[in-house]
Amino acid sequence: MNMHWATGKKSIAWMTASVMAITMLAGCGSSDQSASGSPSASAGGTSAPASGKPAEGPTTITFMTTLFGAQPPQIEGSEYIKKAEAYTNTKLSYTFVPGDNMAYENKLNVSLASGDLAMVTVVTNYKGGAIVNGIRNGQFWEVGPYIKNYPNLSKIFEPSTLANVAIDGKNYSLPRPRPTARNGLVYRKDWLDAVGLPEPKTLDDVYAMAKAFTEKDPDKNGKNDTFGLTSNEVFNAGFDIVTAALGNRVGWYSVGSDNKLHNNFDTKEYVDALQFFRKLYAEKLMNQDFATQKSPIDAFVQGKAGIVFEALDGMVNFGKVQEMLKNNPNAKLGLASTINGKTSATPGYNGVVVFPKSAIKTEDQLKKVLSFLDKMNDESMLLLNLWGVEGKNYSLKDGSPEPLDRADFASNVAPFALPLTLAPIVQWPKDSADAKKYKQLQLDNVKNAVSDPTWPFSSQTYTEKGSDLTKKLNDARVKFVFGEMDAAGWAAFVSDWKKQGGDKVMEEFNVEYQKNKDTLK
Amino acid sequence: MIKSIRTRGAAGWFDWINGLFLILFSLATLVPFLFVISSSFVTTKELVEKGLVIFPSKITLAAYQYLFSTRLIPVSLLVTVFITVVGTLINMAFTILMAYPLSRRTLIGRDRIMQLVVFSILFSGGMIPTFFVVEWLGLLDTYGAYWLPGAISAFNMILLKNFFQQLPAGLEESATIDGCNDMQILTRIVLPLSMPAIATFSLFYALGHWNAYFNAIMYITDAGKWPIQVWLRQIVILSSGGLGESDFLTVVPPQTVQYAVITLSVAPLLIVYPFIQKHFSQGMLLGSVKG
Numbered sequence: 018m019n020m021h022w023a024t025g026k027k028s029i030a031w032m033t034a035s036v037m038a039i040t041m042l043a044g045c046g047s048s049d050q051s052a053s054g055s056p057s058a059s060a061g062g063t064s065a066p067a068s069g070k071p072a073e074g075p076t077t078i079t080f081m082t083t084l085f086g087a088q089p090p091q092i093e094g095s096e097y098i099k100k101a102e103a104y105t106n107t108k109l110s111y112t113f114v115p116g117d118n119m120a121y122e123n124k125l126n127v128s129l130a131s132g133d134l135a136m137v138t139v140v141t142n143y144k145g146g147a148i149v150n151g152i153r154n155g156q157f158w159e160v161g162p163y164i165k166n167y168p169n170l171s172k173i174f175e176p177s178t179l180a181n182v183a184i185d186g187k188n189y190s191l192p193r194p195r196p197t198a199r200n201g202l203v204y205r206k207d208w209l210d211a212v213g214l215p216e217p218k219t220l221d222d223v224y225a226m227a228k229a230f231t232e233k234d235p236d237k238n239g240k241n242d243t244f245g246l247t248s249n250e251v252f253n254a255g256f257d258i259v260t261a262a263l264g265n266r267v268g269w270y271s272v273g274s275d276n277k278l279h280n281n282f283d284t285k286e287y288v289d290a291l292q293f294f295r296k297l298y299a300e301k302l303m304n305q306d307f308a309t310q311k312s313p314i315d316a317f318v319q320g321k322a323g324i325v326f327e328a329l330d331g332m333v334n335f336g337k338v339q340e341m342l343k344n345n346p347n348a349k350l351g352l353a354s355t356i357n358g359k360t361s362a363t364p365g366y367n368g369v370v371v372f373p374k375s376a377i378k379t380e381d382q383l384k385k386v387l388s389f390l391d392k393m394n395d396e397s398m399l400l401l402n403l404w405g406v407e408g409k410n411y412s413l414k415d416g417s418p419e420p421l422d423r424a425d426f427a428s429n430v431a432p433f434a435l436p437l438t439l440a441p442i443v444q445w446p447k448d449s450a451d452a453k454k455y456k457q458l459q460l461d462n463v464k465n466a467v468s469d470p471t472w473p474f475s476s477q478t479y480t481e482k483g484s485d486l487t488k489k490l491n492d493a494r495v496k497f498v499f500g501e502m503d504a505a506g507w508a509a510f511v512s513d514w515k516k517q518g519g520d521k522v523m524e525e526f527n528v529e530y531q532k533n534k535d536t537l538k
Numbered sequence: 539m540i541k542s543i544r545t546r547g548a549a550g551w552f553d554w555i556n557g558l559f560l561i562l563f564s565l566a567t568l569v570p571f572l573f574v575i576s577s578s579f580v581t582t583k584e585l586v587e588k589g590l591v592i593f594p595s596k597i598t599l600a601a602y603q604y605l606f607s608t609r610l611i612p613v614s615l616l617v618t619v620f621i622t623v624v625g626t627l628i629n630m631a632f633t634i635l636m637a638y639p640l641s642r643r644t645l646i647g648r649d650r651i652m653q654l655v656v657f658s659i660l661f662s663g664g665m666i667p668t669f670f671v672v673e674w675l676g677l678l679d680t681y682g683a684y685w686l687p688g689a690i691s692a693f694n695m696i697l698l699k700n701f702f703q704q705l706p707a708g709l710e711e712s713a714t715i716d717g718c719n720d721m722q723i724l725t726r727i728v729l730p731l732s733m734p735a736i737a738t739f740s741l742f743y744a745l746g747h748w749n750a751y752f753n754a755i756m757y758i759t760d761a762g763k764w765p766i767q768v769w770l771r772q773i774v775i776l777s778s779g780g781l782g783e784s785d786f787l788t789v790v791p792p793q794t795v796q797y798a799v800i801t802l803s804v805a806p807l808l809i810v811y812p813f814i815q816k817h818f819s820q821g822m823l824l825g826s827v828k829g
Contacts, residue, residue: 087773087795088610089761112759115772120755127669127756
């Protein structure tokens with residue numbers, strides 16, 4: 018053995034090092050002890066004034082939310098916080114959790130188990146997460162009955178959105194709302210004009226547009242380098258829009274004439290929707306790499322593709338799309354909310370905020386928190402939430418805000434404002450033409466947006482097998498569109514899919530649907 | 539004689555190919571590093587246009603200026619160094635103090651303790667119970683939450699114990715005759731003989747501390763105590779569009795920033811590694827063959 022014999026010097030050095038290690042350990046032990054006192058003391062410090070303060074002092078409200086920027090905003094000295102606190106007579110404190118949704122959910126679960134949730138806690142994965150069990154165990158306040166007492170909260174939410182976030186028919190959370198008629202078709206208006214087609218209204222129009230964009234050189238550069246639709250493996254929002262257009266159905270199940278849930282996959286319209294995409298694919302009117310394409314919008318902003326099914330607001334506000342419009346003065350966006358007069362609805366929310374009883378001890382406190390959220394959606398506070406600080410982030414011209422330092426807004430205002438802003442669509446007089454249009458379309462088409470009837474419900478089997486079933490479904494759809502599976506193959510897949518849990522999920526949703534169908538109407 | 543020349547010729551030819559292959563192979567491992575490092579020094583425009591940059595046409599420090607525009611990244615880098623240095627000392631102290639007694643056959647209840655140790659390798663309490671323990675110990679929001687939950691890696695401890703068992707018993711007996719007590723045997727005889735193993739396990743532990751972010755997300759809410767890996771992860775997720783909130787124009791840092799933060803988080807390790815590599819390779823051999 019070639020052993021490393023230490024010289025005298027080395028052994029002295031090592032001894033010093035090990036003595037150091039031991040002293041550091043001792044030091045660490047004592048510092049841990051002293052530190053162990055401080056966080057619990059400070060935790061007591063934050064909750065004590067909240068429960069024991071006289072009514073006239075500012076109410077302390079704590080938040081837990083995701084950190085979605087590259088830096089945590091500084092709460093000390095934040096002008097946004099100062100203005101919000103002054104307006105609502107509160108003292109705000111935030112816990113930001115970095116990382117992705119998975120990390121946030123882990124943090125949420127340990128905080129739920131240890132009772133460390135903040136008074137207003139954002140939940141990103143709501144119906145599929147452990148929070149539902151916490152709600153059924155009575156760990157959260159039911160806020161449904163209080164909503165009507167607050168001027169903004171009472172009118173800000175779509176009834177369908179509130180129904181979708183309910184658990185067992187009761188509201189334990191407030192949604193972070195998104196427009197329900199959010200999805201649509203975004204296309205290159207300048208290309209459409211170049212090929213001389215009218216704005217698309219029907220599915221045939223969409224097909225004709227995709228064909229013309231592929232074959233008629235819409236960018237007039239003399240090269241055959243463009244195509245129609247760009248899409249990912251789930252066709253972005255497209256598949257639901259097409260099933261809504263063809264069969265007035267969205268998602269896995271719909272309510273039949275017998276008032277029960279039925280599977281959508283064996284309907285003729287669903288197969289027709291598959292055929293529609295298969296035709297686009299076979300005739301090379303859509304991207305041939307859709308099954309592996311993770312960022313389909315890139316082809317659109319690079320001027321290769323002319324059609325995307327997406328959230329209208331998402332596309333218009335997307336930085337890369339804005340950049341394209343800036344760099345190419347000819348490029349113009351066309352927005353279509355509906356096809357055949359229909360579009361697919363969204364559940365109307367992206368996560369919720371919940372109110373844990375471990376943090377909010379009394380009904381009186383809950384009312385203060387709700388009143389705070391209500392006030393934060395007053396007109397003047399919406400201006401603050403969505404535009405930031407006047408003179409710094411925006412300036413008022415003729416009563417209409419115009420952006421100044423938007424980067425500062427994104428890093429120092431938005432993280433605080435995000436969990437508080439509950440209005441799904443806010444119109445401003447000087448919105449861009451595209452923004453004006455999508456907001457109007459989203460407001461006008463609420464009645465034309467087809468919902469998934471299972472959104473208000475949860476299913477144990479779905480929680481366990483949902484992602485697996487979704488993956489199997491996506492794979493089969495891709496195979497069909499590739500032409501590797503025919504109608505008979507699809508039917509065989511569907512019957513197998515039902516046996517693997519699809520039917521069980523439907524039964525569980527159906528039980529809840531039968532219980533709640535009268536209150537939903 | 540002719541045969542031997544031919545053999546030599548063949549060997550030369552083989553060496554030539556082999557050398558070329560090895561050079562290509564080492565380039566293949568080097569290029570990704572070069573790519574990341576040079577991408578952090580180019581302009582965003584050049585990176586977007588070329589896609590792959592090894593030799594930047596113009597060097598800019600814009601990405602680093604962005605990172606150092608607030609105290610956040612430099613502070614988190616210092617936090618990481620602090621966590622790593624102190625954490626590794628704690629790890630090694632605890633691991634040695636447990637491994638050495640367990641390596642002595644005279645220790646009472648040795649088998650029972652070893653069974654418990656192995657049990658802890660096979661079964662863990664899970665995320666939530668561990669959180670409770672950390673909370674009860676008052677470690678939330680302290681550096682202790684980085685150091686103490688994983689203070690001893692059972693696996694490393696067993697390897698080190700086996701290493702100690704290899705040392706000839708006669709050395710200790712002679713030390714005892716010369717008047718050493720148990721602690722002196724450990725510090726004057728056993729540890730100096732075990733430097734390769736100690737260097738190896740120190741590196742294992744240090745790497746673990748350097749790359750850790752999960753404890754930070756779970757136990758630490760004070761952003762000032764987050765290590766650089768939290769920001770690395772945040773910026774990488776952000777740059778790939780994973781945290782977008784289209785309603786609120788999120789400022790996505792340019793791609794070069796992503797590479798700059800990767801470079802920053804890797805550079806200190808790259809600088810330190812060559813100095814301990816000698817111990818590392820030797821230690822691995824000794825530890826694995828005899829363990």
